[in-house]
Amino acid sequence: MKVTVVGAGAVGASCAEYIAIKDFASEVVLLDIKEGYAEGKAMDLMQTATLNGFDTKITGSTNDYSKTAGSNICVITSGIPRKPGMTREELIGINAGIVKTVATSLIEHSPNTILIVVSNPMDTMTYLAHKVTGLPKNRIIGMGGALDSARFKYRLAEALDAPLSDVDGMVIGGHSDTGMVPLTRLATRNSVPVSEFISAERLEQVKEDTKVGGATLTKLLGTSAWYAPGAAVSALVQSIACDQKKMFPCSVMLNGEYGLNDICIGAPVLLGKNGIESIVEIKLDDAEKANLQESAIGVRNVNDLLNL
Numbered sequence: 211m212k213v214t215v216v217g218a219g220a221v222g223a224s225c226a227e228y229i230a231i232k233d234f235a236s237e238v239v240l241l242d243i244k245e246g247y248a249e250g251k252a253m254d255l256m257q258t259a260t261l262n263g264f265d266t267k268i269t270g271s272t273n274d275y276s277k278t279a280g281s282n283i284c285v286i287t288s289g290i291p292r293k294p295g296m297t298r299e300e301l302i303g304i305n306a307g308i309v310k311t312v313a314t315s316l317i318e319h320s321p322n323t324i325l326i327v328v329s330n331p332m333d334t335m336t337y338l339a340h341k342v343t344g345l346p347k348n349r350i351i352g353m354g355g356a357l358d359s360a361r362f363k364y365r366l367a368e369a370l371d372a373p374l375s376d377v378d379g380m381v382i383g384g385h386s387d388t389g390m391v392p393l394t395r396l397a398t399r400n401s402v403p404v405s406e407f408i409s410a411e412r413l414e415q416v417k418e419d420t421k422v423g424g425a426t427l428t429k430l431l432g433t434s435a436w437y438a439p440g441a442a443v444s445a446l447v448q449s450i451a452c453d454q455k456k457m458f459p460c461s462v463m464l465n466g467e468y469g470l471n472d473i474c475i476g477a478p479v480l481l482g483k484n485g486i487e488s489i490v491e492i493k494l495d496d497a498e499k500a501n502l503q504e505s506a507i508g509v510r511n512v513n514d515l516l517n518l
Contacts, residue, residue, distance in 0.1 A: 211235045211451045214278040214320070216312050217287035218242035218251045218270065220433070221328060224440025225285055225447075227255055230266040232444060234451050237267045239281065242288075245272050279319040283447050286312050286339070289329035291434060302515045305329055306338055313339045324349045324485040326446055327461070328439065332385040334512045336461045336474040341518055348486040352461020354385025355476035357442040359459055361423035362392050365416045366399075369408050376400050381420065382459050382476045383505035390421045391476075391501045396492075449481040456481055457490060467491055468502060475502075475509050 213235045215222045219242075226238045240255075242248040252270030259265070271277040278284065289305040309329050316323060325345065327336040336352035343350070358381035367374045376399050383391035394413050397404045405413060419426070427435040449456040459478045464470040467489050468477060478490040494502065 211283075212237045212239070212281045213447055213451070214239040214241060214281040214284045214316065214323075215287065216241045216278075216285065216316070217289070217329075218244070218248040219287065220436035221439045221443075222285070222287040223251045223255070224436045225287065225328075225443040226251070226268060227258075228440050228444035229447055230255060230259075230264050230268055231262050232448055233264040233266055234448055235266050237269065239278050240268060240270045241273065241275070241278060242270075243273050248272060275315045275319050278316060281316070281320040281323050283326065283450055284316045284320060284323045285326045285328060285443055285447065286316075286335075287328040287443075288312055289335070291330075302331065302334065302512065305331075305335060306516055309335045309338055310342045313343050317343050317345070324351070324450060326351050326353055326443060328353045328443060330385075331512050333389075333461045333474050333476070333509045334516065337463070337513055338516055338518075340463055340474065347463040347465070348484055350463065350474075351446065351479075351481070351486060352385070352474055352476075353439070353443055353446060354461050355381055355459030355478075356446055357439055358385060358390055358392075358420065358423065358476070360438055360442060362397075362416070362420040365419045365423075366397055366404060369412050369416050370399055370404060372399055377404075379404075380459050380478060382478065383502050384475055384509045385461065386508065387422050387425055389475075389505040389508045391498060391505055392417045392420045393494075393498065395495065395498070446481060450483065450485060453483040454481070455487055460486070462486055462489055464489070468494075469499075470502075470506050473506055473509060473513070475506055 240248040248270035252268045329335045332354045367377045379397035381392045461474045480487040
């Protein structure tokens with residue numbers, strides 16, 4: 211099992227580290243455009259192998275896509291964050307160019323690969339990957355919902371004063387502060403609805419804290435988070451590589467599911483050896499349906515900036 215991670219920054223390096231530590235891949239290739247950067251990160255990570263007990267080989271490469279040939283799964287983390295004074299159109303234009311180049315280069319060397327998109331704006335970049343590669347919908351996956359759901363469960367456990375292992379919950383919709391739809395109605399503690407333990411007001415606060423989870427960390431850190439995004443990617447990669455068929459909410463191309471068409475947005479899927487094995491359509495109440503439709507409008511507005 212060969213996995214490529216494009217972008218050796220904090221998120222990409224965390225992806226490579228967590229995948230290697232889980233020891234299910236034979237090789238992880240880390241690729242970056244900065245001279246020597248991926249090679250240095252790979253060497254540093256390999257020097258942890260005897261300490262962390264893994265045998266996965268990690269190699270680094272400066273922009274040489276031939277080193278990624280034959281990858282079963284490829285992760286795209288490359289792109290730039292929004293800078294002061296930069297318009298959203300400028301950010302999307304720059305990142306769209308990067309993702310288009312990366313995706314087509316990966317497919318050229320690994321035509322049977324499964325793509326996992328992390329670059330922001332994630333739903334739009336996942337949609338772009340579909341349009342520029344023409345891959346079947348099961349082989350392109352946006353990471354966002356898995357991360358958002360992990361943050362939701364963290365906030366639920368905090369509110370419940372409960373161990374995280376007791377808590378389950380899911381976030382669907384767009385991967386943005388305004389687009390997320392945390393499904394508080396379906397959240398549970400050991401199969402018991404969390405509404406049995408905390409007030410509606412506290413649950414609403416959990417919902418709002420979840421939606422601004424990324425922004426909260428950016429304010430604290432001065433940059434985007436990397437541990438949880440890296441862990442989220444590694445969980446998706448492992449479910450595919452090991453054919454676990456675990457359920458994660460991911461950005462997926464919808465063609466009629468949830469009443470939506472020609473859009474990539476967060477919905478629960480089963481991940482196995484073929485990538486997306488199936489899209490799970492859960493029954494939403496009227497408010498949840500309305501929130502998802504509103505989220506879809508926001509995603510489409512960003513997609514329109516791609517000028518496809």
